[in-house]
Amino acid sequence: MIVVVGAGLIGLSIAYELAKRGAEVRVLEAGDSAASASWSGAGRLAPFTESDGDEALELFLATALGVYQVFVKELHKRTGIDPYLRVDGIVEVAHDETQAARLRERVETLEGRGIHAHWLEPEDVLRIEPWLGPATVGASLIEDEGQIDNRQLGKALRMACADTGVRIEERTGPVALETADGRVAGVRGREGFLAAEVVVNATGAHGGELAGVPNEVRIPIEPVKGQLLVLAMPERRVTRLIYAPGAYLIPRLDGTLVVGETTDEHAGFDARVDPFATRRLREAAIAAIPALAGLDVIEQWVGHRPRSPNGRPYVGATALEGYFVASGHYRNGVLLAPATALAIANVIEGKAVEAPH
Ligand SMILES: Cc1cc2nc3c(=O)[nH]c(=O)nc-3n(C[C@H](O)[C@H](O)[C@H](O)COP(=O)(O)OP(=O)(O)OC[C@H]3O[C@@H](n4cnc5c(N)ncnc54)[C@H](O)[C@@H]3O)c2cc1C
Known part of the structure; x- marks a missing residue:
């Protein structure tokens, strides 16, 4: 047994x-x-x-x-x-030249290793994620990544x-x-x-x-606390998984948008949601896609990542x-x-x- x-x-x-x-x-x-x-x-x-x-x-x-x-x-x-497995790529957005330079370099390195990675100018990224806001100065797209529910x-x-x-x-x-x-x-x-x-x-x-x-x-093993929130997204404003400065956005097929996540919280098994932390996540999401402002927060939670x-x-x-x-x-x-x-x-x-x- x-x-x-x-x-x-x-x-x-x-x-x-x-x-x-x-x-x-x-x-x-x-x-x-x-x-x-x-x-x-x-x-x-x-x-x-x-x-x-x-x-x-x-x-x-x-x-x-x-x-x-x-x-x-x-x-x-x-x-x-159906666990809704999607391997349709991850977009990582830059909001300033320093971030853009880092992403461009990363794309170059990955491409050199044969990974399907691309640098997208603002007009190219807007073609695939049209709701991204004016802060976007470019983005990387790594094709061989995705998400699951x-x-x-x-x-x-x-x-x-x-x-x-x-x-x-x-x-x-x-x-x-x-x-x-x-x-x-x-x-x-x-x-x-x-x-x-x-x-x-x-x-x-x-x-x-x-x-x-x-x-x-x-x-x-140490528990490392992480916090996330979910926005109701009646109209689809995010197509695929997007990393933006300060938050990532995961569109679920049920019409919700997961916004994550806090990092480096070494607080044992503390399970309290910190409203300041989740507000910062929401603000980061809106800075990337202004059209997310006004969407209701329908869920927030805490989890503990097992870290060696x-x-x-x-x-x-x-x-x-x-x-x-x-x-x-x-x-x-x-x-x-x-x-x-x-x-x-x-x-x-x-x-x-x-x-x-
Ligand atoms: C906020 C957050 C975001 C994350 N995002 C991602 C992501 O995007 N992609 C990704 O790949 N991973 C992600 N992770 C990490 C991923 O969720 C974890 O690494 C994974 O779920 C760990 O799975 P597990 O089965 O080891 O642990 P758990 O799901 O925690 O399961 C362990 C189980 O063991 C049980 N247990 C503990 N002690 C005992 C005992 N003595 N006797 C009986 N039962 C016991 C617990 O009750 C629990 O149910 C994230 C984690 C967090 C917290």
């Missing part, structure tokens, strides 16, 4: 992949499934626009996006739930798990790892002990806190036999869920005492 602790997009994707390979899988979730960071994330699929400049990471994320498209199409077909993806994954025989137990409260004779024995929760040969820690921003984990295999010390996820086996980790996906956990599932399933097949078939 394989127990996955945590039913976010990461845990559910892993459970689904393992079940498809014939394993008996249980998912134990402290609260509700796909309701934590996986619900509050924005769904950008942005290997290059979201980059911190690490070429190897960009390549990995871009490869993960390739895997994504196959994974999501299969999920859609299996469940009938991560909440729809969560629903599809839950159904796909049920369809493949995964048992998801919700509202278990925090469960703890149990070890015996120097290896994993199972997990313990309110309902008692559950024996398992393999336990996968997919607890997101709680990845470093899983009780019962020996110190030598504990991973340091270097911002890269922990995915794989540990020195404790039977204990695997998949946590710390930080700003790219929605994008990395399918690739993580494949990686963990492959490693478990290679390492588990009783591997799934």
